[in-house]
Amino acid sequence: MTVFFKTAETLTAGAKTLPGYYYRSADLFQAEIERIFYRRWLCVGREAQIPEPGDYFLQQVGPENIIIVRDQQGRVRAYYNVCRHRGSRMCTTEAGRFPKAIQCPYHAWTYGLDGRLIGAPHMAEVRDFDKADYPLHPVATASWEGFILINLAEQPEPFEHAYAPLLGKFAGWRLPELQTVHQISYDVQANWKLLFQNYSECYHCPPVHPELSKLSHYTSGRNDLIEGPFLGGFMDIDHEGGSLSMSGRACAAPIAGISQENLQRVYYYTLFPNMFLTLHPEYVTAHLLWPQSYDRTLNSCSWFFHPEAMKRPDFRPDEAVDFWDMINREDWHVSELTQLGVSSKAYGPSPYSQQESLLAAFDREVLRALEHDLG
Numbered sequence: 204m205t206v207f208f209k210t211a212e213t214l215t216a217g218a219k220t221l222p223g224y225y226y227r228s229a230d231l232f233q234a235e236i237e238r239i240f241y242r243r244w245l246c247v248g249r250e251a252q253i254p255e256p257g258d259y260f261l262q263q264v265g266p267e268n269i270i271i272v273r274d275q276q277g278r279v280r281a282y283y284n285v286c287r288h289r290g291s292r293m294c295t296t297e298a299g300r301f302p303k304a305i306q307c308p309y310h311a312w313t314y315g316l317d318g319r320l321i322g323a324p325h326m327a328e329v330r331d332f333d334k335a336d337y338p339l340h341p342v343a344t345a346s347w348e349g350f351i352l353i354n355l356a357e358q359p360e361p362f363e364h365a366y367a368p369l370l371g372k373f374a375g376w377r378l379p380e381l382q383t384v385h386q387i388s389y390d391v392q393a394n395w396k397l398l399f400q401n402y403s404e405c406y407h408c409p410p411v412h413p414e415l416s417k418l419s420h421y422t423s424g425r426n427d428l429i430e431g432p433f434l435g436g437f438m439d440i441d442h443e444g445g446s447l448s449m450s451g452r453a454c455a456a457p458i459a460g461i462s463q464e465n466l467q468r469v470y471y472y473t474l475f476p477n478m479f480l481t482l483h484p485e486y487v488t489a490h491l492l493w494p495q496s497y498d499r500t501l502n503s504c505s506w507f508f509h510p511e512a513m514k515r516p517d518f519r520p521d522e523a524v525d526f527w528d529m530i531n532r533e534d535w536h537v538s539e540l541t542q543l544g545v546s547s548k549a550y551g552p553s554p555y556s557q558q559e560s561l562l563a564a565f566d567r568e569v570l571r572a573l574e575h576d577l578g
């Protein structure tokens with residue numbers, strides 16, 4: 204306890220909230236897209252979304268549209284959705300299966316699932332034209348815990364280096380085996396950073412989340428990742444056999460492999476810059492965030508359970524879905540109120556409490572990524 208507060212005190216000493224410019228500037232938002240969302244590893248979904256060769260989905264990243272597809276060898280690949288001929292967007296259906304190739308609807312240039320240009324009508328007549336010179340522009344991909352990540356940088360930081368603090372960290376939850384049971388998309392009228400900040404503290408839990416506060420005490424948090432791109436820790440579940448659900452009881456059998464101590468904890472992590480991961484004894488939720496503008500963020504929340512638990516009569520996923528849908532909406536509401544407030548000329552930086560040490564750390568990561576002065 205003492206150690207935690209000393210740490211929090213050290214980390215928040217003198218720390219203040221970001222100036223309003225960071226929440227209401229189209230120029231700053233553009234800089235974030237270029238320096239953060241085009242450079243960091245971004246989670247786009249689950250491997251299980253594209254089980255077969257040719258299966259694909261599209262992901263918008265700022266103004267870029269990316270095709271994520273499984274190739275003939277079973278590898279996940281990603282490409283800019285841009286034809287190498289005259290630049291047409293090729294695919295507009297959000298998800299589906301390509302019949303062995305990706306064909307541009309404009310002049311029918313055709314690409315293999317490995318990105319090679321394999322058909323280009325009449326281009327053989329063009330002197331020195333070589334199809335090998337015009338593959339789809341690739342985007343780096345990585346697989347982690349059943350999730351697919353992409354990186355739009357020309358020379359991405361190697362994934363294993365970027366994700367070193369998290370490799371193996373969540374093994375107890377058997378994430379690659381978990382199945383998506385439900386997904387809800389939210390359209391939140393608030394800056395993406397406000398959602399990160401909101402997720403990173405429970406100072407707001409007593410007034411905003413009365414139902415959550417009955418199950419998990421708002422000061423029970425202990426953080427183990429306190430600086431850098433990954434931040435978070437755990438909170439206690441007050442009652443034995445409890446969890447975060449509408450009834451306050453576990454809504455499925457615990458994931459096999461969860462330690463005794465973790466049967467009564469919920470872990471919360473932010474994965475900069477677009478993911479929140481919440482790990483309960485019997486299920487996991489993940490939020491993916493997609494900034495649309497400085498005051499609008501799309502957020503998709505997924506609920507994952509283990510298939511063994513799903514076969515049992517005590518499997519009641521609605522209890523988890525309804526609970527977090529309620530909490531999410533409460534969080535979006537206060538985030539939207541904050542967006543309105545920080546857009547005012549009256550708003551300015553204000554001191555963080557010791558319960559907000561992760562927000563100060565998140566802000567530092569944003570400023571580092573933007574190459575702005577940390578002072």
Ligand code: FES
Nearest residue numbers: 286288289307310
């Ligand atoms: S723009 Fe794609 S084939 Fe012409």
Ligand SMILES: [Fe+2]
Nearest residue numbers: 401407412534
């Ligand atoms: Fe909240």
